[in-house]
Amino acid sequence: MRNWESFLRGLLISLVALVGCWLVAGPTAHAATSAPQTPTSPPTSILGINLTGGFTQQPIDSNVISGHSVTLSAKGTRNILETATNPLGSRKYVWWESTDGGSTYQQVGTNSTTYTFTAPEVTKDTPLMFQCEYDFTGLGLFYNEWSRIATVTVTPDRVPTTDIQVSADSNTLYNGESTTVHATLTPDNATDPVTWTSSNPSLASVDAYGNVTAANTSSTMDGTANDHGTVTITGTSNGRSDSTKITVGALQNVTVNEGSDATFTLNNLPDGMTVANWYKVDDGTTTALNSTASSYTVSKTTVGGDNGTAYYATLNYTVNGSTKTVNTNAALLTVNKSGLLSLTAVPNFNFGSTDVASVSQDNTTLENLDEATSGSNYDGNDNGELSVMDSRETGGDWTLTASLSPFALSDGDTGQLSAVILDLYDPTARLDENIPATNTATKIYTSSDYDGQTFDVTDSQLSFAADPKITAGDYQSTVTWTLSVAPS
Incomplete structure (x- = not known):
């Protein structure tokens, strides 16, 4: 019994010492009042794999009438190394507000992707500034992420929207990636809300805050899956609407006339990702094409031999010294008779x-x-x-x-x-x-x-x-x- 107690006591001391070492190396706690923090870079991801961490959805600027409810939203992601090496760790959301033009910030909300408040009563336009912290709470050395600073301008009365222009942070998304669409209203202090819709929600959805998320890569590899193509995202305010188009998928369908070459291209591969191989799918049969280039060309296409075939690539990336592989979506080749x-x-x-x-x-x-x-x-x-x-x-x-x-x-x-x-x-x-x-x-x-x-x-x-x-x-x-x- 004494030997067993001695063993437990020694084990407890070792664990306490180990935890103590990790805590010293980890991030420190934040004060109730803080200066504004530099926003971290957007995360790098491909096909739903987050190579780096950060905010996939940023809080947006808005105008609101005093006394009305306001909701800010942000979403963050852990990088793949943190997820792999620290599975028991976690992060929480902490919201900070500045009422003095951004000189100082006070903590106002915690542990939620959204922060809701009622706009104060004002007699003139009054800016409130918000920043979201993605706070690391696990063991080890992983730094906190910070969102952009969003400004909510509180106005005494409604200002109607007379025009709207819609844009996107990115008009091309790989499967599983996200971007944000923005509405520029006229006048710039218009208080009417913006509603968002997608022409194909199963290919790319858009939420109430303009966060667009592309569909994941389908397991169907014949080129017919609804995991690539173009969607139209529309913003509407006070009956005025505008749209932007977003292309989803690493590969897009190609249509050519018989006799022409058809090229499938992977654009803007993230750093650290390489092409392992290209594949052709013909009537359910998959054939390796033994190519590691960023594009693949089918030469002198024919209706009989190439129409209806599909192509996809496998990509390699490295996590903690181990090489991983992921498939892109498959895109369809259509060969038309050209009349020649x-x-x-x-x-x-x-x-x-x-x-x-x-x-x-x-x-x-x-x-x-x-x-x-x-x-x-x-x-x-x-x-x-x-x-x-x-x-x-x-x-x-x-x-x-x-x-x-x-x-x-x-x-x-x-x-x-x-x-x-x-x-x-x-x-x-x-x-x-x-x-x-x-x-x-x-x-x-x-x-x-x-x-x-x-x-x-x-x-x-x-x-x-x-x-x-x-x-x-x-x-x-x-x-x-x-x-x-x-x-x-």
């Missing part, structure tokens, strides 16, 4: 080399090589792409033909290959057409559904007959592609 019919890509071919002795004695077949082409006739791509874009809604069937000129020496000397045939082959699209090197147009493909086609003709071959009189050298030929539309 175009041959958008044609291939170059390189069939390598062979020896003259073989060609002079036997028929020869050469495979197209997966390497760069050179020569005066180079004007396409080396990846075997043959592509037609068709974004029309009406019109006749389109037909693609190709003609191949005779192979001749590139240096201009006399010499040709005999009986040459280009076997244009795409196994995926079942394209397998023989094109003779006789400048004869050969039908390659006909489409009747107003839809573009892309072929990969990398596996094409070149064959030619034996020629005892063959001359050594570099031979070239030109493929002429013709895209035409038959009458409806």
Whole structure:
């Protein structure tokens, strides 16, 4: 028993000493009368994660008739480090008022996000100044936050509003972020109250004090969730109204015409946040795009391949030495038919080399090589792409033909290959057409559904007959592609 009591006594002494050390390091208590404090910087947050602490809603200036009730409101947030390392700590709200023009402040309210009072009876315009303190009350060293100083001007009589102009501290919000809208009234001492409404409260709500809060990121990642877009916030006073638009979401929907590039961009990423990867969602299947850039571009969009796909990014941030990841919202890509019919890509071919002795004695077949082409006739791509874009809604069937000129020496000397045939082959699209090197147009493909086609003709071959009189050298030929539309 004595050993147990001794252990408890030692433990109690240790705890008291430990608490004593923390209390010394923490913030001190405030006096009943205080000088005005410097407002702290606005918090930095993204997607609902508060990277720094501070006031997400500031008390606002207002004009009020004497004898009327007034309510001031403010909201603060703890930073993510404080939340992670001091889960048992807390903060409380303390309201301070100055009646001498801001020289001194007296504590008037505590432990509430709002402070309500009745305006005093006055015979002339009388300013009252208020500041809210977000007071840290836990263990450890975290400083108190201070709001802006709000002025409430008390007037003897009503002053009607004749005009209103609305603005926002920020017109772009990531999911979970907040901003404040303001009403500038005419005359500037108008006492009529301002009411606030949102055109889409589920995307961004606005309270009675003009505090706008964006919706959180949805778990639905097909781009159709109501977690991004634009809302209109309207302020009304004495029947007069004005509005401002606020864009919500890290990513916005993109609409392009077929054949154009579509770019999704993350603007104004906070310091300390980086892109971990981009993802594409197509019919419920998510694919990593292996990109850490602040934007992602979908090149040469098509209706068939890209319309209705969605894109989002994952972001990394560090808390207390540990890396965390969060998703942005997913945005939708819409690809419209642009009414165009175009041959958008044609291939170059390189069939390598062979020896003259073989060609002079036997028929020869050469495979197209997966390497760069050179020569005066180079004007396409080396990846075997043959592509037609068709974004029309009406019109006749389109037909693609190709003609191949005779192979001749590139240096201009006399010499040709005999009986040459280009076997244009795409196994995926079942394209397998023989094109003779006789400048004869050969039908390659006909489409009747107003839809573009892309072929990969990398596996094409070149064959030619034996020629005892063959001359050594570099031979070239030109493929002429013709895209035409038959009458409806």
